[in-house]
Amino acid sequence: MMGERQVDQAALFYEFSIERHVPQDHLLRAIDRFVDLSEVRRDLAPFYSSTGRPSIDPELLIRMLLVGYCFGVRSERRLCEEVHLNLAYRWFCRLGLDGDVPDHSTFSKNRHGRFRDSDLLRKLFETVVRRCMAEGLVGGDGFAVDASLIRADANRQRSADGTDEVDWEELAATRRSVREYLDTLDDAAWGAASETRPKFVSRSDPAAQWTGAHKGHAFFAYATNYLIDLDHAVIVDVEPSRAIRQAEVGAARTMVERAQDRFGLWPERLAADSAYGSAEMLAWLVHDRGIEPHIPVFDKSARTDGTFSRSDFPYDHDRDLYTCPAGNELRPRQRVYRTSAPLVDDDGMMRYRASKFDCDACSLKPQCCPNAPARKIPRSIHEGARDMARDIAKTDAYTASRRERKKVEMLFAHLKRILRLDRLSLRGPCGARDEFLLAATAQNLRKLAKMVPAPSPIPA
Structure with missing residues (x-):
């Protein structure tokens, strides 16, 4: 028979458990096992005053950012609304039913201050990498490196010609992204990567590179550089750079050195495409780092006019x-x-x-x-390293490395299609670094949730 009509009657007491309303197979339950924020308060303690009102819990802000990047919520204003309404998000952020969601402006205040001053997002990313190593997902024998272009928050209409004289010091007085651009002019991954002037320079984000690398309409972009382990495609390091080949090669060196210094990982081989096959890069890998370059040699000596090459x-x-x-x-x-x-x-x-x-x-x-x-x-004076790379290219191990190298391209596809990071929301080199670090952290957490099964529940 037909049930009774539902009447909205307010009850005096409710018995509600948020724990029971979050499915056991929810992604956040699997990710929560690997989120270790025990060091956050210690790292941020020097950047808080000993007097005044209590601040927003930094662990809450980090958990909300992880939710946003894991589920592709690109707007922080939208993120606050989603956390307010979604029970699973509230459970992951430890808010309960009556916890207050912070205002979206709180993220900007902490990002431009405490988070960057303490390098918190880099430490969070490295904590997740160490957890991947502890779970046996990082072999350390073979690495792959590659870069992908991400559109910057800049447009052609508000840019200047590369030959125009722009008073950047005046713009830096009111724009944080311009100040960051001036601070990175001597860095190998930014201003010092190339002396060639781009065709256009954005006034709002001058560190973004005007590029037509996608063979379509040109746009302003940054490059996100991934160094991954070939066993399970865990992102070992991530670094932002200008969207040009020289800057990407410099970022690859930085990531290899940092992986060795921070994690003690000394790979036997490095797989990459021909953009990393310059003589200087190959010599650095072979002679300075002792790494086999599974990289096509960047060589333009072949002739097409019928004469001897x-x-x-x-x-x-x-x-x-x-x-x-x-x-x-x-x-x-x-x-x-x-x-x-x-x-x-x-x-x-x-x-x-x-x-x-x-x-x-x-x-x-x-x-x-x-x-x-x-x-x-x-x-070249580095021709010995080039000859070694040519000899490696004839082996079966090289063929396997070329096949496994596609894993890094799949990570970039996942980054843009699933996490929806196809355009940056923040400006400047620091903004690009923050977004790339959080996105790589979210990808590694999702990898852990997928590869490491949850322990079986103990029967009562």
């Missing part, structure tokens, strides 16, 4: 010379001068030259150097 000239390591297809030798010097020029130029390249006498009498000259009196072969 550099690969047609075998190199003799013992005699330090090249041999041309006709059997003649190319040496760094063909004659002895009273005052000899340096063998290595400013770009770290040596020139191996053939004898003009040999080239004039050679029948292969039209296929070798038709427009030059003699053939010259440039060789």
Whole structure:
């Protein structure tokens, strides 16, 4: 039969347990097992006054930020509304039913002050990485590195031409992002990465790079750089940089060094794409860090005009010379001068030259150097590391590394499609760093929740 009509009658007492209304298979229940905020108060204690009114609990702010980044809630104003209404969010934030949700402006106040001064978000990320290591998700034998572009909170209409003179000191007096830009002009991942002026510079966020790397409409962007372990695709380190290749290579070095210093991880191999295959990067990996580069060599020596390429000239390591297809030798010097020029130029390249006498009498000259009196072969001082990378590229281990390297690209897809971090909400290098750290922390927490099963409940 039909049930009775429901009548809204206020009761004097209610018995309600928020614990019973959060499903056992909810993502936040799985994540909560790995959230360790025991050091937050100790790290932030020097940045609070000993007098005045009690502040908002910093652990509450961190938990709310984790909720936002785990579930793709990009607006902090929207996040406060969701935490106020959602029982699972309230349970995770330890608010109960009657706990007050802080105002959205509290996040900005703490982010620009205590959180950045104490480097709290970096410490939170590293705490989660150590938990991944304790759970056996980080092998430490093979790493992969890559970068992905994230749109900045800047637009073309309010930008200046790269050749225009802009009084950045005046803008820095009122804009935090401009002050951060001026502070990073000498950093390898920012201003010092390249002296080339971009076509446009944003007045609101000048550290963002104008780029057309996606082969479509150009836009202002930052690069988020991931260093991951190849066993379970755990993000070992994350670093923001300008959206250019030189800055991304510099960020990769920083992450490898920091992983070794902070976690004691010394990988045997590093997988990456050809953007990281420059001679300097390969030499740094091989000679300075002892890491096998499973990286395609960045090489533009192949010719398409029908003449011989550099690969047609075998190199003799013992005699330090090249041999041309006709059997003649190319040496760094063909004659002895009273005052000899340096063998290595400013770009770290040596020139191996053939004898003009040999080239004039050679029948292969039209296929070798038709427009030059003699053939010259440039060789980098780091060519030994490049040769090692070429030899590794012929092995089965290299093929496996190239296949496993796709895991970092899947993390970037997850970052943009699931966590919805396809455009930054914060400006400046510090804002990009905060967002990338929180997003990587959320991805590692979701990885822990997926890979580490919950303990079985003990029967009564």
